[in-house]
Amino acid sequence: MSEERVSKKPQTALNRKRKGAESAVLLSQINLGEEQRIKTGFSELDRTLGGGIVKGSVALVGGDPGIGKSTLLLQASDKIGENYGEVLYVTGEESKSQIKLRAERLRINSSNLKILTETCMEAILDVLVRENPVVAIIDSIQTTYSLDLESPAGTISQIRECASKLIDFAKSSNVSLFLVGHVTKEGAIAGPKVLEHMVDTVLYFEGEKNYSYRILRTVKNRFGKSGEIGVFQMERFGLLEVSNPSEIFLSEKEKPFSGSVVVSTIEGTRPILLEIQALVSPTSYGVPQRVCTGIDPKRLSLLLAILEKKEDIHLGVFDVFVNVVGGIKVDEPGVDLGVCLSLISSFKDLAVFKSSVVIGEVGLGGEVRGVSQIEERIFEAEKLGLKRCLIPYNNYKAFAHKFEIEILEVKSLNQAIELTLT
Ligand code: TYD
Numbered sequence: 001m002s003e004e005r006v007s008k009k010p011q012t013a014l015n016r017k018r019k020g021a022e023s024a025v026l027l028s029q030i031n032l033g034e035e036q037r038i039k040t041g042f043s044e045l046d047r048t049l050g051g052g053i054v055k056g057s058v059a060l061v062g063g064d065p066g067i068g069k070s071t072l073l074l075q076a077s078d079k080i081g082e083n084y085g086e087v088l089y090v091t092g093e094e095s096k097s098q099i100k101l102r103a104e105r106l107r108i109n110s111s112n113l114k115i116l117t118e119t120c121m122e123a124i125l126d127v128l129v130r131e132n133p134v135v136a137i138i139d140s141i142q143t144t145y146s147l148d149l150e151s152p153a154g155t156i157s158q159i160r161e162c163a164s165k166l167i168d169f170a171k172s173s174n175v176s177l178f179l180v181g182h183v184t185k186e187g188a189i190a191g192p193k194v195l196e197h198m199v200d201t202v203l204y205f206e207g208e209k210n211y212s213y214r215i216l217r218t219v220k221n222r223f224g225k226s227g228e229i230g231v232f233q234m235e236r237f238g239l240l241e242v243s244n245p246s247e248i249f250l251s252e253k254e255k256p257f258s259g260s261v262v263v264s265t266i267e268g269t270r271p272i273l274l275e276i277q278a279l280v281s282p283t284s285y286g287v288p289q290r291v292c293t294g295i296d297p298k299r300l301s302l303l304l305a306i307l308e309k310k311e312d313i314h315l316g317v318f319d320v321f322v323n324v325v326g327g328i329k330v331d332e333p334g335v336d337l338g339v340c341l342s343l344i345s346s347f348k349d350l351a352v353f354k355s356s357v358v359i360g361e362v363g364l365g366g367e368v369r370g371v372s373q374i375e376e377r378i379f380e381a382e383k384l385g386l387k388r389c390l391i392p393y394n395n396y397k398a399f400a401h402k403f404e405i406e407i408l409e410v411k412s413l414n415q416a417i418e419l420t421l422t
Pocket residue numbers: 063064065066067068069070071072102105106234235236237238239
């Protein structure tokens with residue numbers, strides 16, 4: 001519960017004036033101008049936005065503090081400024097000189113980039129109307145406040161009110177906006193979550209502290225596919241895009257060892273190859289541990305139960321560790337078979353044949369089930385020079401593309417084990 005004082009002036013009278021009634025129009029009579037997408041200079045960012053920034057759209061960029069949101073948007077502002085016209089960067093977090101310092105470090109010297117340090121929403125809107133930029137960035141929405149409410153900046157009502165004013169502005173002026181939102185400890189409540197339903201696009205910037213990779217994930221997009229990811233790398237001079245992530249996530253794999261399996265997952269529209277590593281070792285304390293990073297612990301328990309029941313592999317007195325290399329999180333059943341094989345590989349201490357990729361969902365009966373976008377996945381594996389590909393039997397058909405890579409179809413987990421680990 002949080003107490004909120006109500007302003008004396010009735011709010012509705014302040015900011016909700018009735019406009020002249022608009023009449024309804026036929027869908028067929030609405031003319032689309034040429035859909036113009038503003039390119040940000042980062043094809044990875046464009047991809048997550050569905051192909052570039054749509055005019056008049058509002059995108060929320062959320063993420064932990066320090067993950068690189070301001071860096072990304074400042075770098076993008078530079079490129080947009082160069083190619084399309086003025087960009088306004090409104091900051092409530094840093095001073096002008098701090099921004100300047102960062103810009104120098106990022107080697108940004110755009111003549112079209114304007115900085116405003118302001119947190120009062122009414123003032124920000126005045127400047128926005130006056131400057132009429134192509135794109136504006138509000139960093140961050142949590143520092144802004146509207147005079148219409150008495151609650152302090154950062155409260156849910158202020159965040160909502162400020163965002164709704166900005167959204168109204170974007171829709172009426174055709175200026176595209178990026179709103180930065182920190183995911184706070186109480187993330188779900190006071191953070192950007194409360195805005196997700198209001199904005200057009202929601203992007204989350206994530207990454208692990210110990211890796212330089214950053215992943216920008218589309219959680220919602222009214223102008224493109226959600227689930228899309230963009231991969232970046234944080235360097236000394238800012239963010240660099242990684243246009244072929246599979247290469248990076250696999251690059252360290254020199255020779256095969258037990259417990260390591262390459263899988264293929266689909267993120268949005270893009271296939272990505274990842275390495276799963278498992279370690280199965282006898283428990284030295286009472287309760288065996290199940291530790292995993294990058295995959296859902298519940299899914300791991302389920303797969304362990306299937307191994308126990310269907311394959312007669314009893315891991316009850318073993319610690320089990322599973323790790324997705326590179327700090328990526330996968331949330332897709334197409335990697336099940338790979339996880340199972342990595343567990344068995346570590347358990348039996350047998351390496352899976354070098355240069356193979358394993359694709360398939362594992363059902364409760366130990367059967368291997370089909371996955372989506374199989375051809376894209378095989379194609380990605382072939383592109384990276386892998387030699388062998390295990391796919392679900394149900395997915396096998398006459399593929400449109402002629403693959404050089406050896407394709408093996410499997411019906412069950414049992415058959416997959418026989419093919420790879422004997
Ligand atoms: P920042 O963009 O300020 O994060 P956010 O706006 O999401 O809070 O990023 C800050 C981090 O990025 C900081 O820990 C330092 C690092 N960084 C680099 O490694 N290289 C750089 O060139 C810059 C500008 C930042």
